[in-house]
Amino acid sequence: MALRLVMGNEAVAQGALAAGCDFFAGYPITPATEILEEMARLLPPRGGVFLQMEDELGAMAAVIGAAWGGARAMTATSGPGFTLMQEHIGYAAITQTPCVVVDAQRSGPSTGQPTLPSQGDVMQARFGTHGDRPALALTASSVRGAYDRTRLAFTLAERHRLPAVLLLDAVVSHMREPVDLPPPPPPARRTFAALPSGAPRFGPRAPFVPFGVGEPTVVTGLAHGPTGATGGGSGAFTADTLRAVGEALAADPDVAAAVEAYRTEDADLLLVAFGITARAAREAVDRLRREGTRAGLLDLGVLWPFPAAAVAQAAERARAVVVAELNLGQLTLAVEAAVAGRAPVYPLLRADGGLLEPEAISRFAQGAATGEARAAKEAMAGA
Amino acid sequence: MPRLGVDVDCYLKTEALPTVWCPGCGNGTVVQALALALARLGRPPEEVAVVGGIGCSGRTPFYVRTHAMHTTHGRALAFATGLKLARPSLTVVVATGDGDLLAIGTNHFLHAARRNVDLTVLLFNNGIYGMTGGQMAPTTPEGGRTTTSLAGSAERPFDAVELAMAAGATYVARTTTFDMQELPLRIEEAIRHPGFALVEVITQCPTYFGRLNRIGEAPEMLLWERDHTEDLHGAGEGLALPALTTGVFRQERRTEYTEAYRALCAARGGRYGDE
Ligand SMILES: Cc1ncc(C[n+]2csc(CCOP(=O)(O)OP(=O)(O)O)c2C)c(N)n1
Ligand code: SF4
Numbered sequence: 001m002a003l004r005l006v007m008g009n010e011a012v013a014q015g016a017l018a019a020g021c022d023f024f025a026g027y028p029i030t031p032a033t034e035i036l037e038e039m040a041r042l043l044p045p046r047g048g049v050f051l052q053m054e055d056e057l058g059a060m061a062a063v064i065g066a067a068w069g070g071a072r073a074m075t076a077t078s079g080p081g082f083t084l085m086q087e088h089i090g091y092a093a094i095t096q097t098p099c100v101v102v103d104a105q106r107s108g109p110s111t112g113q114p115t116l117p118s119q120g121d122v123m124q125a126r127f128g129t130h131g132d133r134p135a136l137a138l139t140a141s142s143v144r145g146a147y148d149r150t151r152l153a154f155t156l157a158e159r160h161r162l163p164a165v166l167l168l169d170a171v172v173s174h175m176r177e178p179v180d181l182p183p184p185p186p187p188a189r190r191t192f193a194a195l196p197s198g199a200p201r202f203g204p205r206a207p208f209v210p211f212g213v214g215e216p217t218v219v220t221g222l223a224h225g226p227t228g229a230t231g232g233g234s235g236a237f238t239a240d241t242l243r244a245v246g247e248a249l250a251a252d253p254d255v256a257a258a259v260e261a262y263r264t265e266d267a268d269l270l271l272v273a274f275g276i277t278a279r280a281a282r283e284a285v286d287r288l289r290r291e292g293t294r295a296g297l298l299d300l301g302v303l304w305p306f307p308a309a310a311v312a313q314a315a316e317r318a319r320a321v322v323v324a325e326l327n328l329g330q331l332t333l334a335v336e337a338a339v340a341g342r343a344p345v346y347p348l349l350r351a352d353g354g355l356l357e358p359e360a361i362s363r364f365a366q367g368a369a370t371g372e373a374r375a376a377k378e379a380m381a382g383a
Numbered sequence: 384m385p386r387l388g389v390d391v392d393c394y395l396k397t398e399a400l401p402t403v404w405c406p407g408c409g410n411g412t413v414v415q416a417l418a419l420a421l422a423r424l425g426r427p428p429e430e431v432a433v434v435g436g437i438g439c440s441g442r443t444p445f446y447v448r449t450h451a452m453h454t455t456h457g458r459a460l461a462f463a464t465g466l467k468l469a470r471p472s473l474t475v476v477v478a479t480g481d482g483d484l485l486a487i488g489t490n491h492f493l494h495a496a497r498r499n500v501d502l503t504v505l506l507f508n509n510g511i512y513g514m515t516g517g518q519m520a521p522t523t524p525e526g527g528r529t530t531t532s533l534a535g536s537a538e539r540p541f542d543a544v545e546l547a548m549a550a551g552a553t554y555v556a557r558t559t560t561f562d563m564q565e566l567p568l569r570i571e572e573a574i575r576h577p578g579f580a581l582v583e584v585i586t587q588c589p590t591y592f593g594r595l596n597r598i599g600e601a602p603e604m605l606l607w608e609r610d611h612t613e614d615l616h617g618a619g620e621g622l623a624l625p626a627l628t629t630g631v632f633r634q635e636r637r638t639e640y641t642e643a644y645r646a647l648c649a650a651r652g653g654r655y656g657d658e
Contacts, residue, residue, distance in 0.1 A: 023469055047653040049468045049644070053461065054494040061458040061491075062465030065434070068452060069469025070657075091455055189657075211432050211450040212470050212657075218444060220453035229399070230445070 003178040008146045008168060009076075012102055013038035015150030016074055017184035021100070022048035023071035025062035027055055027081060030114045031170040032104040035076035046187040056081035060088035060101070067097045068219060070190055070210040072154060076102035079121055080111065083128070090129030091221045092163035094238060096202055096245070100153045102166045104173040105275075107353035116353030117170035119275055122330035125165045126304045134246030137165040137304040138258060141278040143177040149301060152254065160249050161208050167303065169326070171276040171355065200226035203237070204244035250305040258301035259310045263289065267296025269369045270318040270343070272311065272335050274300040276355065277324045283358035284365060291362075293369055303331065308338035318343040320368040324356050325349060344368075391418035393428055396448050403442055407601030409560035409586030410439055413507055414446050416563070417476065420570035421449075431474045434463040436483035438514045439588075440507035443478035457488030460495045463502050471641040472657050474574060475501070481508040481522040485541045489521075496550035496579045500640040503573045503580045506543055509588035517591030528595040544632050547581040554580035555633040560587060561608040562629070569631070578639045585612065585627065 006014070012035050016024070024039035026032075036052070043050040049066065053059040059075045066073040077085065082103045092099055105121045107113035121128075125137040138153055140146040149166055157164035194214025200206045201217050203226050211217065218228035223238040225231075249255060260278075263285055264270065273281040278299035288295035298314055300307060315321050321343050323332045332347040339345050346368040350356050395418050404410050421431060431449035435441040437456035444451030450473070454462045459477050467475045484492050484506055495502060511529050512518040519529040519536055522543070526535040547555045554576040556569045566584065573580035587593060587604035598607050615630030641656075648655040 023465070025465060043653075044644075044648045044655075045651040045653045047648050047655040049655070051464070051468060053464075054490050057458060058461035058464075058491050058494070061454065061461035062468075065452070065462035065465030065467075066469035067465075068450075069466045069473070071465075071469040073465070073469070087455055088458070187653075210470075211452075211466065212429070212473055214429070216429055216448055216450045218451040218453070220444070221455060222453065 003180050005176045006143050006179050006181065007034060007176050008140070008143050008173045009034035009104070010038055011143045011147040011179065011181065012076065012150045012166070012168070013042060014181050014184065015147040016100070016154070017042060017046070018182070019072065019151045019154035020188065020190070021072045021074050021154065022046070022187065023063070023066040023073040024049070024075065025051040025053050025059040025066070025073070026075045026077065027053055027059050029078045029081050031106055031173045032076045032078045032102065034173070035102060048187065056084040057088065060085040063099045064088060064092050064095070064097050067099050068210050070192065070212065072190070074100035074102065076104065078104050078106045079108045079118070082121055082124060086124070086128040089163050090131060090133060093129065093133035093242065094221055095219050096161035096208065096241070097163065098157040098161050098208060100150070100157055100164050100166065102150070102168060104168040104170060106170050113353040115170060117276055117326060117355065118351065118353065119169055119277065119326040120330070120351065121167060122303060122325070122327060125167055133242050134160070134162055134249050135165070135304040136160070136162060136249060137167050138302050139167045139274040139300060140172055141275050141299055142172070143175065144179045145301065146172060147179070147181055149258070152258065156249070156252065156254065158208070159252070160245055162245060162249070167275065169275045201228050202226050203241050204248065246305070255302050255305060256307060256310065259307045260299040260301055261314065262297040262299060264296030264298065264314050267294050267314070268317055268319045269293055269295040269365055270314050270321045271295060271297040271324065271361070271365060272300065272321060272331070273297065273324045274303060274331070277326060280356055280358045281324055281361050284361035287358060287362040288365060291366070293366060295365060306334045306338065311335055311338040312340065312342065315339040315342045321345045322365045322368050323347045324361050326356065327351050390422040391415070394418040394421050394448055396446050399445050402446060404439060405590045407587070407589045408439065409509065409588070410443070410507060412560040412563065413505060413566070413584050413586060414443055416567040416570055417447070417505065419567040420574060423567070423571050424574060426474050430472065431476065432466060433476045433478060434459045434466065435478040436480065436488065438480035438483045438512070440478055440480040441483060457483055457486070458491060459483065460488060460491040460502065460504070464495055464498070464500050467500055467502055468641060468644070470657050476503045476505060476574065478505050478507065480513070481506065481510065481543070482512045482520045485521045485543060485546070493546065493550040496547050496552040496581070498640045499551060499553055499578045499637055501577055501579070503570070504582065505570065506581060506583040507586050508543065508583055509586050509592055511588055511592045513588045513591060517595060529591070530595070543581065543583045548633055552581050553578035553633065553635050553637050556581070556631045557583040557585070557627065557629045559585040559608040559612055559629060561605045572631070572634070576634065578637060
């Protein structure tokens with residue numbers, strides 16, 4: 001064991017290298033900048049490409065271009081840049097381009113409070129682009145988690161041919177924890193097998209083969225058929241492809257495995273959170289248990305596709321469900337839908353740049369368990 | 384000059400014809416010139432990528448048999464930069480319109496030129512937004528009529544050549560679809576040039592620019608191109624009309640970006656490149 005104090009953003013860079021990432025394009029923004037700086041330091045000695053683009057639209061475009069050049073490509077940003085990337089996240093989805101986008105969330109909207117954490121991009125990660133598409137958004141609540149989830153983001157992006165999003169927050173990005181991360185493997189050139197002539201290039205099961213390998217390919221953001229050509233039924237083909245990709249993603253056991261259950265076996269008070277809030281909620285669970293309340297936590301390491309089955313199952317035994325998040329109720333909507341009346345759902349929300357502390361969470365959850373929160377909720381609704 | 388239909392077929396996706404373009408549109412002329420240039424250079428189609436933006440001109444990727452990417456409005460150069468850096472052995476050509484490159488995409492244009500990435504930009508300059516139905520472009524001449532400047536534009540247009548030169552492009556040329564001798568030559572030179580190359584092609588949009596400005600159909604527009612351009616070296620001098628200069632404005636060697644990046648990696652023990 002070689003424990004080292006590592007920052008969340010550094011762990012992202014290490015996770016990316018471990019996954020074979022050899023291309024990074026980005027634009028500086030707090031609190032994601034250290035990922036950019038780390039990649040600028042780490043990639044050239046490996047022969048990988050680091051590119052500081054002129055803006056986030058360009059960064060996301062360069063990442064997609066690089067993916068079609070055969071690279072394992074990624075970018076990292078925060079809310080304002082994530083907004084600028086949305087058009088190209090949609091482009092990556094319709095063109096089935098594997099790539100990774102890290103969004104270290106900060107307090108918003110707009111410039112907001114750049115150095116303070118937020119979890120306000122939950123819905124942007126799901127619905128930020130125009131049109132419908134399968135969305136993958138992973139999260140992490142620890143430095144080790146940031147490393148593991150970055151690797152998982154690459155695995156899933158390639159397996160399902162889509163843009164994978166990793167949602168962090170200013171605290172997880174900047175906190176340091178002692179971790180033992182293996183040294184990155186030596187850089188290896190990726191090899192691709194050319195497709196037989198006429199084989200489908202697009203569609204739910206079509207393999208990703210970049211430019212320069214075999215017959216020329218056409219890639220377009222227009223609706224297209226299996227060869228990339230437009231016209232004749234391409235609207236239906238594209239819609240069916242995106243739906244099938246979404247279904248395969250939702251059925252992927254590695255997606256379901258990203259949900260971390262903490263002391264939920266016998267829990268009748270269920271907490272649901274992610275990121276830095278899940279970190280605090282874990283401690284809140286311990287406090288509640290010490291006070292005699294059987295609390296448990298679902299730390300949602302994946303938000304999209306929403307792990308509805310895991311939430312519904314844990315809610316089955318619960319008297320109350322508490323959702324704690326640093327926004328005005330974005331995740332709550334999905335939790336309410338999954339719980340579907342099995343238990344009352346109490347949101348504990350904060351969107352002023354501050355954190356939800358373990359003490360506040362445990363107090364609120366205790367109230368939820370005893371019905372006080374219901375009264376508070378009703379009072380708020382009446383206000 | 385190679386005969387059409389013999390040498391260029393391997394670069395053109397004939398099964399995708401007819402194009403979406405209007406009869407008489409200049410875009411087909413540019414694509415034909417691109418195919419000619421590639422044939423003369425003898426680049427195998429599978430070692431070439433054509434990246435298009437959004438607009439009528441942006442549809443070029445659908446008509447070439449090379450690797451092809453039809454991207455988003457204004458961003459073709461950013462996609463192309465990523466592609467070129469990831470696979471430097473590819474010859475990358477960008478097909479873009481004047482709205483695409485000089486309005487929504489200006490930022491990427493300036494920065495790609497500044498970096499001197501080995502990309503060839505074919506700017507299809509028709510002075511108007513074709514695809515969206517004839518609105519004012521940043522290249523619409525003063526007084527030019529469009530659906531958003533029916534009384535004539537009051538704005539000063541951009542000069543793509545000046546912009547490219549100021550930003551650091553190392554090959555800069557302007558020509559027209561009227562000049563089918565010069566057009567493929569310029570494209571060939573630009574592709575051969577190791578660095579950021581701009582070929583601005585003055586091209587006709589008879590459907591909108593021609594009609595709204597009462598120039599006429601394609602033949603009249605081609606004559607208009609002839610009469611409104613003047614060779615850098617003085618040919619056509621003495622034209623009564625304010626003329627656009629054509630020719631090669633810059634052709635110089637400066638370290639190309641993937642070369643510079645290779646050296647940067649090497650200095651830190653890294654091996655960059657796909658050869
Ligand atoms: C983000 C975005 N904004 C606007 C449009 C609509 N749009 C499509 S093409 C175009 C302009 C095309 O003009 P130009 O680039 O000059 O190309 P041309 O059609 O004349 O070849 C516009 C505004 C779009 N597709 N995407
Ligand atoms: S609208 Fe103009 S630019 Fe577009 S295809 Fe027609 S003639 Fe060409």
